Amino acid sequence: MAKELDGFHFEQNHGKARVRIARVWKADGGGGGGGDHSMVEWSVDIILFSDCINAYVRDDNSNIVATDTMKNTVYVKAKECSRQLSAELFAILLAKHFTAFYPQVTSAVVKIVEKPWERVNLNGQPHEHGFKLGNEKHTTEAVVKKSGGLQLTSGIAGLSVLKTTQSGFEGFVRDKYTALPETRERMLATEVTAIWRYSYDSISSVPQKPLYFNERYLDVKNVVLSTFFGPPKEGVYSASVQSTLFQIEKAVLLRFPDISSVRLKMPNIHFLPVNISTKDNSIVKFNDDVYLPTDEPHGSIEATLSRFWARM
The missing domain is CATH 3.10.270.10 (Urate Oxidase;)
Incomplete structure (x- = not known):
């Protein structure tokens, strides 16, 4: 105070x-x-x-x-x-x-x-x-x-997800410092941190079902996973981590009217394509199948989506 x-x-x-x-x-x-x-x-x-x-x-x-x-x-x-x-x-x-x-x-x-x-x-x-x-x-x-006013947020921390296809990255800024090739075929991996704010603004307005928020937590996690991966057979294409992040946040707000805003942090954890040159100059060529996993450095992507009347 x-x-x-x-x-x-x-x-x-x-x-x-x-x-x-x-x-x-x-x-x-x-x-x-x-x-x-x-x-x-x-x-x-x-x-x-x-x-x-x-x-x-x-x-x-x-x-x-x-x-x-x-x-x-x-x-x-x-x-x-x-x-x-x-x-x-x-x-x-x-x-x-x-x-x-x-x-x-x-x-x-x-x-x-x-x-x-x-x-x-x-x-x-x-x-x-x-x-x-x-x-x-x-x-x-x-x-x-003391008046009974309430701000309530929930979240997910450490949700690691990966898909081996249906991801690309094209059309980004290219200049003399750019070495990254464009691709429509790559692995996409991230560790999702999600925080969402509920619209309940007083203790008296909160649902009193003892496990209501446990159920809502599982529902939100399911929306995160289903939006990230897409249907089990065909999946869904991701044009960037940014695009997937926005689609997840939008899906959460459309699905749950008692959530007023959602913030996602989704670092791009890289799996780098491996090509090996041997002493006789022959090349073991990468064919979307062998990668070098690395989490340092990684891309950092974070955004918040809110209803017009809400703030995080």
């Missing part, structure tokens, strides 16, 4: 970072068999904006919410959740607690990264209490004001 102080402009906040928690929900209520177990692993960051200027200028800590208290609150509030809920709803629950419980806290920001534990399937049957670690992570950030 900002304040004029001794002729200066002073802003401050404090919080607790990387509070790691695993929460297990057992259908049987105990530790044995008799029903499916569910679990999540979250890393939680908390930032509080509060009136505790005196701690900085008068050595008076009476308005500081201790960061250790914030950590303990995460565990207690998780325990109080008797049934599984999304990271988004847990972030809102935490932020609402801090703004409602402490008079000096004017707003709270809670960020959560969910580790991708997935239920194990053995011989086609889902295991009741067995999980394996997946790849991409589910992220969320909830900003809650």
Whole structure:
């Protein structure tokens, strides 16, 4: 929170970072068999904006919410959740607690990264209490004001995708520094980072279905994948990473009316064609089949698409 102080402009906040928690929900209520177990692993960051200027200028800590208290609150509030809920709803629950419980806290920001534990399937049957670690992570950030105002975003981090054909790059600027040949046949690989903002602007407007945002996360991920790859048999041609990025963002906004904006970061992770010249000047020629994988340096492509009334 900002304040004029001794002729200066002073802003401050404090919080607790990387509070790691695993929460297990057992259908049987105990530790044995008799029903499916569910679990999540979250890393939680908390930032509080509060009136505790005196701690900085008068050595008076009476308005500081201790960061250790914030950590303990995460565990207690998780325990109080008797049934599984999304990271988004847990972030809102935490932020609402801090703004409602402490008079000096004017707003709270809670960020959560969910580790991708997935239920194990053995011989086609889902295991009741067995999980394996997946790849991409589910992220969320909830900003809650004391008034109940809300800014809610979700995202995907580390979604690695690749297709071996149906990609090209032509017609770009050519000058004396350009060595890259034009092509209509190349591999396309990237690691997608996506962040989307929901249109819900108050806590009271948020859907209360416990796993609503988990379902929306999976829906958005499916749109990202289906737009990137195209139909299973024929695929879809990509004229550039930029073109594919825009098509994904447009598809997300057209499909989900409660998402107001989406930002994608899609680095172009290169697979370079390999041609080998031997000592007798013969050439083992590349034929769209042998590549040198490299992730440094890589192209950096990022853009945001929003509805006219929205902002990221």
